[in-house]
Amino acid sequence: MIVIIGGSFAGVQAALEIRKLDKHQEITIYEKEKYLGYVPNGLNQLLKGQIDSLKEAILYDEETLKLQQIDVHLESECLRINPTSKQVIIQQHEYTKTIAYDHLVIAIGSIQRPLAAEQGANLVYQTKTLKDAQHTLEKLQEDILAVAILGGGIIGIELASALRQYKPELQITILEKFDHLLELAVDEVITEAIVNKMSKNNIKFYTGIDVEAIQGNTGAACMCTNQGIFEYDMIIKAPNLEPNHKILEETIALDIDGSSVVNERFQAENSIYVLGDLLRLPLMPISEKFYMPLINNSVRTAMVAAHDISGKNILKFESTKTNVFAAFGLTIVRSGAQTRNERFITYSINKSSGVYSLHSEGSAKIYTVIFVHEDTNEILGIQAASEADISSFANLFSVIVRGKMTVEELATHDFFFHAAYASHVTHFLNEIALDHLTK
Structure with missing residues (x-):
């Protein structure tokens, strides 16, 4: 049994x-x-019109x-x-x-870990479970104008993007405890591309925020923080799991x-x-x-x-933390380690970044970062962002990281070319590897 x-x-x-x-x-x-x-x-999918009901x-x-x-x-x-x-x-x-x-x-x-400041307040909405999402959706359907999102990681950024699509008139603010948005998620190059898109979508954000208390005030929620008092019609907490x-x-x-x-x-x-x-x-x-x-x-x-x-096979699993998310018209793909992981290892992680052309996607641009072992030149991680749908690259990035491909191998790796198909004689991964070797 x-x-x-x-x-x-x-x-x-x-x-x-x-x-x-x-x-x-x-x-x-x-x-x-x-x-x-x-x-x-699921709530993000519904807000973006990808599904009609949370039960989907x-x-x-x-x-x-x-x-x-x-x-x-x-x-x-x-x-x-x-x-x-x-x-x-x-x-x-x-x-x-x-x-x-x-x-x-x-x-x-x-x-979802509760904040000490919200204990007993019943003023903070969540999104993780179906019940949480239903409760949050009901509030969003009311006549509200200003929404705060607690957390500027992947979930918070995706939620802000979905809310902008769902209710374009909303005043949306992200409050992040770290000094930078997406602090633990992606490299600064990718974060900068996302922040530029957020600015064009009138998304405000504050970093280094420490929420000290959350109180109700005539139907609104008032937050006391180390940077002053903020008042919103609704507060949604991005998962802190x-x-x-x-x-x-x-x-x-x-x-x-x-x-x-x-x-x-x-x-x-x-x-x-x-x-x-x-x-x-x-x-x-x-x-x-x-x-x-x-x-x-x-x-x-x-x-x-x-x-x-x-008792059939002995399998082993180590995660490459391969992940795809989309926000403000960008698709972001990541796999493997990055320079922020240096404190856990005995060697340094070198980094190269650049903006390249996705020749197979109507010449859309792709922001790309590779993270490289300083001694062996093995690819430790890859991240990219583009206005094109690059989600399929996630599996390629994961294979490169798991296979411990070196920069030299990536520079000449034979990605296909055929004039009858959307392709190019060199791939953007060839190009960033070559750029890394010629730095």
Whole structure:
């Protein structure tokens, strides 16, 4: 009997992969919500008109899983884990029951960390869960004029862009605690390109903001900060995520940030696997562990655990932190490490950047940055931004980083050319590699 606690991306993928490997294993998923696998940025999709209902951001269907002989119990929350007896306590509505397992998979994801200043205020809206997004959407549909977004990382920037598209008349301000927007996400070259687009879209932002208190004031929310008092009709907090480790505290060894301590097969105990947003993962190619709550990471940790449980293969996963996001008409792609990771390694990271032509996309420009090992010239990371849809480059960037390609190899790598297709005799990655070698 395999019991899976959590029916989001890691939990469902683990169930599906185990079923492929073992047609007869008994598999049960317990999920506390009424749905399986809600995409956390579903609100952004709706605001941009990509979907018509938030429910379209739910990716998994209970009946489809049941057709594969995967038992699913929604609105079922795990209260306690007992590794000694190999049992879990599940609450379903007003009833509790004890479930025995042979293998336990814990995939209960992350939670949005509350700000000390907002405790009890009920003035700050969130976007991570379906319930959060529905509540936020209802408020946005009211007659509001000024909106503040707490957090200038990827989620905050994407949200600001979606809000501008949804309600062009909104006064939108981003408040960021770090000294720069996207401080931990992308290089300054990419940030500058995004900020230029934000300025053209009349998005205000303040950095170095420390929110000291949030109070209600005649229907509006008033924020007291280290840079003065700000008043808005609505405050939306971009996700500040941490592992949802509450039920694990007395059962499984946790790191200082609340992530679970596991082996390379994501085992925390002999029969317990912990997946997805509950973990810190090695960032390839530098192998230092970071907290990277990404859906693609959740899915791949599930693959590793499923193969180990089934005894079929020994798989290994290190994340390249490959990610795509879009804001203000730009598509941004990133993979691997950057210069901000130097404090975790013993060598320096060199950087080259430039603006090149995407010959296959009507000569659109692409802002590109490569990060290079100073001794070996291996490509440690690549980032790019363009008004063209460059999302397909994410997989290419990831392969280059994972394959530890050197700058010399990238300079002459044979990207295809054919006069009948949209291509060019040299690729922008050839060009930035050559520029790096001639600096």
